[in-house]
Amino acid sequence: MTNEVSEFAQLVAHFRxxxxxxxxxxxxxxxxxxxxxYHLETGQRENPSPHVVQSIARALELQSEDRQQLYTAYxxxxxxxxxxxxFESTLLDxxxxxxxxxxxxxxxxxxxxxxxxxxxxxxxxxMLFDIEARAEYSAEHxxxxxxxxxxxxxxxxxxxxxxxHLARRLVSDFLxxxxxxTHLPEYKMxxxxxxxxxxxxxxxxxxxxxGKPVPSFxxxxxxxxxxxxxxxxxxxxxxxxxx
Numbered sequence: 001m002t003n004e005v006s007e008f009a010q011l012v013a014h015f016r017x018x019x020x021x022x023x024x025x026x027x028x029x030x031x032x033x034x035x036x037x038y039h040l041e042t043g044q045r046e047n048p049s050p051h052v053v054q055s056i057a058r059a060l061e062l063q064s065e066d067r068q069q070l071y072t073a074y075x076x077x078x079x080x081x082x083x084x085x086x087f088e089s090t091l092l093d094x095x096x097x098x099x100x101x102x103x104x105x106x107x108x109x110x111x112x113x114x115x116x117x118x119x120x121x122x123x124x125x126x127m128l129f130d131i132e133a134r135a136e137y138s139a140e141h142x143x144x145x146x147x148x149x150x151x152x153x154x155x156x157x158x159x160x161x162x163x164x165h166l167a168r169r170l171v172s173d174f175l176x177x178x179x180x181x182t183h184l185p186e187y188k189m190x191x192x193x194x195x196x197x198x199x200x201x202x203x204x205x206x207x208x209x210x211g212k213p214v215p216s217f218x219x220x221x222x223x224x225x226x227x228x229x230x231x232x233x234x235x236x237x238x239x240x241x242x243x
Contacts, residue, residue, distance in 0.1 A: 005043040008073040013041040015060045015070065020183040029059035029180040047078045054082065059180075095119050101236075110147075114181065115190055116174055117144040128231075130159065130224050146190070148174060152197040161220035161228065167199070168207045169217065176209035 016026050023041070027034040032052070039045035048056075053074050057067045071082045098111035099120040108128045110121035126135045131150070138145050150156055151170055157163050181187050194200050215235040222228055 005041075006073070006077050008070070008077045009041050009043045011070050011073050012037075012056060015062060015066060016041075019060055021060070022183070025180050025183060026056070026059060030055040047080075048074075050074075050080060050082045112147060115178065115187060116147045118147060118150075128223070128229075129156075129221065131156070146194070148194055148200070149197065152194070152200050152203075154198055159222045161222065164203070166219050167203050171200075171204050171207040172210050173213040175204075175207065176211070176213060179209065 016023070021029075023037045024034045026032075027037045030037075030052070032055075036045065040048060053070065057070060062070060075081055095111070095113060102109045102111050102120045102122050105122060106124065108122065108125035110125050111119045113119045121135065126132055129150075134145065134150075137143070148170060151160070151163075151167055157167075160166050178187060182191075195204070213235075216233050218230060218232050220228055220230050
């Protein structure tokens with residue numbers, strides 16, 4: 001006698017493997033346990049809630065057709081419907097929202113995407129870090145600047161006092177923030193590019209995630225006109241989860 005696995009369970013496993021994710025990575029991305037994901041995919045788990053299914057769809061970045069296929073299989077399994085209209089309304093373009101907040105902020109601010117590419121920065125930030133020429137070049141060539149790329153730039157890093165401590169701190173935070181997406185091709189490509197930057201391999205080899213990054217820290221820079229400045233960071237995180 002065989003235990004038949006539901007179509008829903010098979011689809012979760014299929015879409016996860018299609019994304020190149022392990023069960024552990026899916027568990028981290030959805031804030032579920034690895035055991036829960038394993039039991040879910042093997043049909044040994046009680047039916048999940050609609051919220052869990054939505055979280056899985058987000059973590060797997062399912063497009064409309066695949067997402068609807070998963071939802072239909074879930075409804076056939078449980079008899080429960082997922083409010084797709086409400087779900088779609090929560091999928092704000094968080095990058096655009098962050099850009100608007102940055103551009104309408106008077107103090108220096110920037111926004112990062114999940115790989116830490118600079119999604120936007122305002123004039124105050126560009127002036128503070130003396131990167132006018134670099135910002136103009138990026139805009140003209142439609143080139144994405146990376147935060148670690150700027151910090152490890154041989155010319156720019158001389159402006160940071162205590163550069164090595166700052167570099168270790170940022171690499172550690174980057175490793176923590178991207179721990180669930182290391183399987184993505186774009187992450188692997190970025191990591192290869194970063195490793196080619198001077199000092200990055202040395203710093204990265206001894207920098208490890210120290211747990212969830214604190215939202216604020218202090219560092220110093222040397223400004224061409226204002227002299228040495230002490231700055232304190234502030235962070236706002238957009239999770240993309242409606243709850």
